[in-house]
């Protein structure tokens with residue numbers, strides 16, 4: 001589809017479903033948030049709901065809240081409930097089915113809380129939860145136990161903890177989605193963090209540039225710029241999210257010198273085919289986002305229908321490594337249930353040894369030797 005067609009499509013959507021909204025209103029992120037779809041009746045006006053979607057919305061128990069911005073709804077195929085973008089945000093009955101091994105806090109984050117809203121699993125870095133709100137609620141969210149309540153969150157104890165632990169060099173601002181905070185409030189937090197001398201890197205995790213690209217205003221990037229080095233980990237799921245509007249917001253962030261990293265959850269029927277993954281990873285690089293992690297889907301309660309077998313994930317990785325620019329290849333990781341952290345898994349390339357040679361396999365399945373004599377006495381017999 002051409003950019004022209006996509007943008008036209010959005011304009012037609014606005015005129016049809018929000019006739020009172022001017023282009024300017026549509027382009028205001030707060031308007032987008034205020035006009036989110038949050039009940040079945042209004043969503044049914046724009047999407048032809050399947051029985052599974054309709055029933056899930058009718059008997060919605062708020063286990064995982066749901067909300068969809070008009071902008072993102074306009075990207076969904078109104079006739080196809082299996083449309084990838086639609087499946088990321090529209091509840092279905094499948095999420096009521098809990099499969100073996102799933103739980104509401106599979107990563108045991110609760111046990112890694114060192115101060116209110118501060119998760120620490122590593123010596124040098126921490127995750128700071130700044131809000132429990134998001135623009136839309138991903139059906140596979142690892143933090144679904146926390147999101148959507150709009151609880152006031154205090155940062156003071158977390159900031160005090162970071163201040164008194166000089167070994168912490170890297171703070172990940174997460175949530176929820178931190179870009180849901182007002183620009184002023186986010187600046188207050190950045191200012192406080194930058195005032196801590198040992199904090200070197202600050203990272204923000206967000207899906208906003210793709211759910212509500214209008215959030216990335218000139219005011220926002222202007223505010224961010226003095227707080228370098230600053231990274232933004234972009235939660236990206238499917239190449240259809242990389243619209244001209246999203247592209248413009250990523251360009252703004254990149255032009256402001258923010259390190260952009262892509263994080264993608266591998267999801268069945270959404271992005272678990274080679275063509276889609278390659279298009280997404282190449283698309284991210286084109287927008288100056290370096291694909292960083294491809295996550296195996298966490299065993300969060302009710303996510304079985306999204307999970308892809310690891311063997312398939314590895315096969316997909318084989319189709320990326322060596323076939324795409326190295327810049328476009330993410331690391332495939334499993335966030336270890338129980339709190340072991342992210343563990344990289346990769347297709348096997350070490351085939352063994354023959355005498356003094358190491359046997360290694362390339363991306364075409366061809367074997368090579370590398371001279372690598374074993375040092376005597378090093379190997380236990």
Ligand SMILES: *Cc1c(COP(=O)(O)O)cnc(C)c1O
Pocket residue numbers: 119120121122125126127172342
């Ligand atoms: C993902 C994560 C981090 C950051 O890990 P990196 O590999 O440095 O990106 C830090 N703490 C926790 C608890 C995490 O889940």
Ligand code: SF4
Pocket residue numbers: 133134136137138140141142143144147175176177206207235
């Ligand atoms: S944007 Fe992130 S925190 Fe919010 S629902 Fe999606 S995965 Fe969860």
